[in-house]
Amino acid sequence: MTEEAKHKQTRSAGPLTYRGDSIPRTTTDQRLLDRRGPSDWVHTDPWRVLRIQSEVVEGFGLLSEMPSAVSVFGSARIQPGTPYYELGVQVGRKIAEAGYATVTGGGPGMMEAANKGAQEAGGLSVGLGIELPFEQNLNPYIDMGVTFRYFFVRKLMFVKYSQAFVVLPGGFGTLDELFEAATLVQTDKVTRFPVVLVGTEFWGGLEKWARESLLENGLIKPGDMDLLRMTDDPDEVVEIIKKAHLDIAHRENGSGEGAGPEQ
Numbered sequence: 001m002t003e004e005a006k007h008k009q010t011r012s013a014g015p016l017t018y019r020g021d022s023i024p025r026t027t028t029d030q031r032l033l034d035r036r037g038p039s040d041w042v043h044t045d046p047w048r049v050l051r052i053q054s055e056v057v058e059g060f061g062l063l064s065e066m067p068s069a070v071s072v073f074g075s076a077r078i079q080p081g082t083p084y085y086e087l088g089v090q091v092g093r094k095i096a097e098a099g100y101a102t103v104t105g106g107g108p109g110m111m112e113a114a115n116k117g118a119q120e121a122g123g124l125s126v127g128l129g130i131e132l133p134f135e136q137n138l139n140p141y142i143d144m145g146v147t148f149r150y151f152f153v154r155k156l157m158f159v160k161y162s163q164a165f166v167v168l169p170g171g172f173g174t175l176d177e178l179f180e181a182a183t184l185v186q187t188d189k190v191t192r193f194p195v196v197l198v199g200t201e202f203w204g205g206l207e208k209w210a211r212e213s214l215l216e217n218g219l220i221k222p223g224d225m226d227l228l229r230m231t232d233d234p235d236e237v238v239e240i241i242k243k244a245h246l247d248i249a250h251r252e253n254g255s256g257e258g259a260g261p262e263q
């Protein structure tokens with residue numbers, strides 16, 4: 001082939017057009033079907049992006065038809081039979097009786113307690129599990145469970161598919177979830193979202209520290225403290241959520257219409 005003819009040759013590959021010497025020797029289909037090379041590419045970032053995307057798509061698909069829901073966070077380590085575990089059961093029960101689905105991280109401890117209360121009260125009990133380096137199954141009180149690979153995708157699901165956060169006593173994981181929720185509300189990223197801390201003795205120290213250190217140093221503004229409500233009473237947890245949803249509905253459409261769970 002003459003140099004001139006070679007330069008006139010063209011190949012389209014999806015949105016790309018190749019000409020002359022740039023034309024690859026093989027087509028995309030040939031590279032897909034013909035060759036079996038090393039598999040390191042499944043551990044590369046472009047591949048991970050696809051996996052993340054599929055996890056988001058799957059999560060949206062599975063959860064988008066869930067009824068109004070409340071996410072409940074709390075320690076993975078608190079044992080059945082303890083007062084905090086019983087408090088978690090009561091909270092799950094009241095959320096279910098109020099007509100909301102109860103969504104937890106699907107693990108043991110306070111997550112299990114809330115799922116147990118919700119299931120025993122006949123509510124929808126949901127677990128958004130997370131793949132961890134050690135073996136772990138979803139707790140046995142879950143009616144609908146999804147296990148995620150990525151913490152941040154799972155967090156998105158909690159926020160997108162629940163209408164309130166309830167935070168029971170817990171450690172780092174729980175604090176992370178609490179402060180993520182507080183930041184989203186503080187920055188108006190979510191606008192219809194009560195956050196309720198359960199356990200005044202447990203959370204009282206944090207509230208005092210926030211007032212004395214954060215507020216007094218001007219690191220948060222006075223109204224920010226009102227974003228977090230605190231109680232010991234499972235009935236009040238639900239009252240706070242229902243009232244917040246009613247207030248939001250009034251703000252948005254001038255009536256209480258659309259507030260609370262679909263019955």
Ligand SMILES: C/C(=C\CNc1ncnc2c1ncn2[C@@H]1O[C@H](COP(=O)(O)O)[C@@H](O)[C@H]1O)CO
Nearest residue numbers: 073074075076077105106107170171172173174
């Ligand atoms: C440590 C143990 C199990 C861990 N299993 C978990 N399963 C599901 N979700 C979890 C788990 N651990 C943490 N989370 C999430 O963070 C919150 C609890 O964290 P904390 O540090 O225990 O407070 C919880 O709300 C979950 O969303 C032992 O069996």
